[in-house]
Amino acid sequence: MVKPLIAGNWKMHMTVRESVDFARQLRSEFPEPVDRNIVIAPPFTALYPVAEVLRGSGIYLSAQNLHWDEEGAYTGEISAEMLVDAGCEYVIIGHSERRTFFNERDSEINRKIKTALKFNLRPIFCVGETLAERESEQTFAIIKRQIEEGLINLSSDGIEQIVVAYEPVWAIGTGKTATPGQAEEVHRFIRNTMAEINRKDTSSKTVILYGGSVNHNNIGDLMNQPDIDGVLVGGASLNVETFIKIVRF
Ligand code: 13P
Numbered sequence: 633m634v635k636p637l638i639a640g641n642w643k644m645h646m647t648v649r650e651s652v653d654f655a656r657q658l659r660s661e662f663p664e665p666v667d668r669n670i671v672i673a674p675p676f677t678a679l680y681p682v683a684e685v686l687r688g689s690g691i692y693l694s695a696q697n698l699h700w701d702e703e704g705a706y707t708g709e710i711s712a713e714m715l716v717d718a719g720c721e722y723v724i725i726g727h728s729e730r731r732t733f734f735n736e737r738d739s740e741i742n743r744k745i746k747t748a749l750k751f752n753l754r755p756i757f758c759v760g761e762t763l764a765e766r767e768s769e770q771t772f773a774i775i776k777r778q779i780e781e782g783l784i785n786l787s788s789d790g791i792e793q794i795v796v797a798y799e800p801v802w803a804i805g806t807g808k809t810a811t812p813g814q815a816e817e818v819h820r821f822i823r824n825t826m827a828e829i830n831r832k833d834t835s836s837k838t839v840i841l842y843g844g845s846v847n848h849n850n851i852g853d854l855m856n857q858p859d860i861d862g863v864l865v866g867g868a869s870l871n872v873e874t875f876i877k878i879v880r881f
Pocket of ligand 1 (some may be wrong): 641712727799803804805806807843844845846865866867868
């Protein structure tokens with residue numbers, strides 16, 4: 633079993649002050665690295681001040697998005713270099729909210745992943761089916777397409793850096809978590825697909841997170857599944873006491 637990875641995606645929430653207060657409390661709870669990897673993904677405005685608080689703690693900082701190009705005339709966008717400069721080690725790429733509201737396509741996601749890797753940012757690459765896709769039994773086909781297109785032309789070293797987050801769209805922010813069995817089935821499929829595209833056996837383990845209405849009550853059962861290596865938490869990661877309970881599952 634790899635070290636569990638517990639990540640909080642704050643989405644478009646939290647001011648700088650709130651973020652710094654959260655980071656201070658989290659750091660005082662986990663002043664040194666523990667038996668799990670902890671990652672928080674504040675909004676862009678709070679990245680640098682939070683990095684200052686977390687420096688030397690072993691708690692990792694993630695961004696929620698980046699631009700695929702290294703620099704240029706892209707008003708309102710953020711580059712990989714800027715994220716590294718602000719203290720990030722991870723970046724969430726291809727979240728379903730970006731796919732849905734900002735029309736992100738697999739090809740753009742692929743470019744973003746390549747740029748992130750070039751700058752040594754570890755991508756947290758999100759995949760997942762909608763309710764309609766699940767009900768029409770397309771879950772595996774959708775996940776396979778998202779992985780194959782999202783990771784096209786990546787080196788084996790690159791593929792090994794990818795953290796995959798399985799986030800069924802119907803479970804995000806709905807309070808409707810996938811059952812541990814439903815999640816495990818897709819995680820196993822993702823693990824096999826990753827091994828296939830990397831031409832390796834499944835023992836070279838990709839870290840695969842589950843996301844979608846995770847909280848401190850349901851994390852234990854999810855983490856008991858053999859192919860669930862961690863979680864990507866939205867709503868329940870915004871309160872520091874709750875997030876600490878999740879980390880300590
Ligand atoms: P919720 O935990 O609020 O369902 O959000 C999940 C998510 O989208 C994390 O990236």
